[in-house]
Amino acid sequence: MHTVTESKLASHMVFVLAPLLLLLLSGGSSSPVVRAAADHGDDDYMMVAMSSLKAKAACFGHRVIPPDNGTWVPLNRPRGPCSPSLSGAAKPLSLADLLRQDQLRVDDIQWRLSDDVRDNKGSVKPPMMTASDQINHQATAQVIVGSESLPNSSMQEQGSQVSIDPAATGRRSSLPGVVQTVVLDTASDVPWVQCVPCPVPPCHPQTDTFYDPSRSGTYAAFPCNSPACTRLGPYANGCVNNQCQYRVRYPDGSSSSGTYSSDLLTFNPTNAISNFQFGCSHAVQGSFDSRTAGIMALGGGPESLVSQTASTYGNAFSYCLPPTESYKGFFVLGVPRVAASRYVVTPMLRYKQVPTFYRVLLQAITVAGQQLNVPRAVFAAGSVLDSRTVITRLPPTAYQALRAAFMNKMSMYRAAPPKGNLDTCYDFTGVANVRLPRISLVFDKNAVVEIDPSAVLFNDCLAFIPNRDDRMPGILGNLQQQTIEVLYDVGNGAVGFRRNAC
The missing domain is CATH 2.40.70.10 (Acid Proteases)
Structure with a gap:
């Protein structure tokens, strides 16, 4: 599926990355x-x-107009008029609560750096809140997970569940799998989406159809002794029926846990990632009430999307966040086709x-x-x-x-x-x-x-x-x-x- 696209991207990366390095050196x-x-x-x-x-x-x-790149997808604010997950979402946080949540994230990042920066040596981990993790002023994108084929009646009924923003991309299709709206996170490593069975609670309501691994012919759970499981390190959460378990914790005390798995991740008809590794979440502590399906982790750890796809997409990505909720931005996996x-x-x-x-x-x-x-x-x-x-x-x-x-x-x-x-x-x-x-x-x-x-x-x-x-x-x-x-x-x-x- 990737042969032609990969060769084009590879040649383009050589053209673009070399000038970037020359700029650095000069x-x-x-x-x-x-x-x-x-x-x-x-x-x-x-x-x-x-x-x-x-x-x-x-x-x-x-x-x-976003860069002419085969892997770009639109970005939206989760509670703005451009967001497909706006319908039914809870009210936004007050400014006071947003600032408190923001400070929690800052405190958590700085505490996690305590082994590398001297000011935090011996510091105590910041207290976690039990309040819900409401996702405000973030960026979300739509991707397709799995190879489930929906019947025609479902396709007509689900609408956006079988296409990625056709108005923005010009691509209307019956791509296999289900659309999942995910939050981009450059400070986390493990991508995850909510997976059936996922009762509400402990899972949270979402606008998209829940991803059901039993309906995807390309889904696989990692065995506990697999290399992917052993690489989880601090995100490992034991073993259930010889299936690797993960858990990711967030600054406000909320978390996602479930089975560490792989499946097909699709951006559009010409760009898909086989054996994409992610957390199949069956429990979410705290309420991610933005109605999104999960987190697309872009950090530098081996589990992240950018690390997994480094050999195909050049270990690079970019994004542009819009100035207000009334506009769309974009996310690009790989090097953008921009001078x-x-x-x-x-x-x-x-x-x-x-x-x-x-x-x-x-x-x-x-x-x-x-x-x-x-x-x-x-x-x-x-x-x-x-x-x-x-x-x-x-x-x-x-x-x-x-x-x-x-x-x-x-x-x-x-x-x-x-x-x-x-x-x-x-x-x-x-x-x-x-x-x-x-x-x-x-x-x-x-x-x-x-x-x-x-x-x-x-x-x-x-x-x-x-x-x-x-x-x-x-x-x-x-x-x-x-x-x-x-x-x-x-x-x-x-x-x-x-x-x-x-």
Whole structure:
């Protein structure tokens, strides 16, 4: 099934990856995006309509046509008008609850890095909440799992269960298997979906048809002595009837557990992954009430989608998160078919003891064209790239400098009380257009990335939060990644950023 597609992808990867590495070696200074970010001149502000920062009731599709790549699928926010899982979903979290959930995830990531970063040595694991893990401000995609063939009546009745967003991809088909809407997670390693039998509870309701392994002729559970089972390491959860069991825990105390299995994973008629390894979940502690089917893990561990498909898709992936719920983004497995000169590139750093995480080295921040007076040593711990943390965490020294510069440039607007740990807020009542200073993040090798206006403010507050001290690793949240294609070139140890991609 892959022969022609794989050869095309392989030849394309050689064409694209080589220039990426040349950019790394040369410092990236030749990138047109870097020049554009450095040459604003007097154009250091942008007038932004406040209405453009709010989601609309309708879905407007893609603002920008996604890359011409055979493995791309649309991304949606799980509770927005573009989401197929919106129907019947519970109400979104309040801002206070969202910020608490976000801090839990940050605390968990930093605790998991305790063996690699000195600030957490001897630290106590953060307490877990028993509240439900509501998935807000995340990115979801639709894939097809299994080789089950639905009868015609079911195909007509199920509708979206037999196609992946035909309006966006132009591909209408009766692909085998069932559509599953999954959350992209770059900070976890084991993909999983809910599997029959899956009573509710302990499973959670989902919009998609439940995946039933008994109806898929390509399904197989891993025996307990199989190499795949032994590689599970901390995710292993014993053995039942000689079938390997897994369990994945999440920061809020929720978890997924069941049988570690393999089956066919299909993106579209020309791209499918045989023997895709994933967790067939029969119990979910906590309520993932976004109505999604599971998690598509993209971390650096051997169990993740990107690691499993490294030989076929070049050990690379990218995504672009839309600016609001009213638009669609995209996910690409493999290297996008986009000229390398359109990316700014910085080295990808890894943690020795925790290969799950991808890290970059932030070195400076500019506000309205002026670089903040922050020593580079403040950023020495680096920043974890995370698709599910919402708001970027900075070293306190860098945050205070950013906050002071931002407040200075925004002095014409009325200040408002803090909202949780968002401490720089404004009252924009009656303000139709706001004059925002441009903010750029400067990564190693002079990779300059100007963040989108939708990433500067969050609920009318400066959309950054400080860590507890400068020694803790920062986290680049998904809010600051909006509209930017983030390319994880894992095989070549590079991260690329392409602005205005979605």
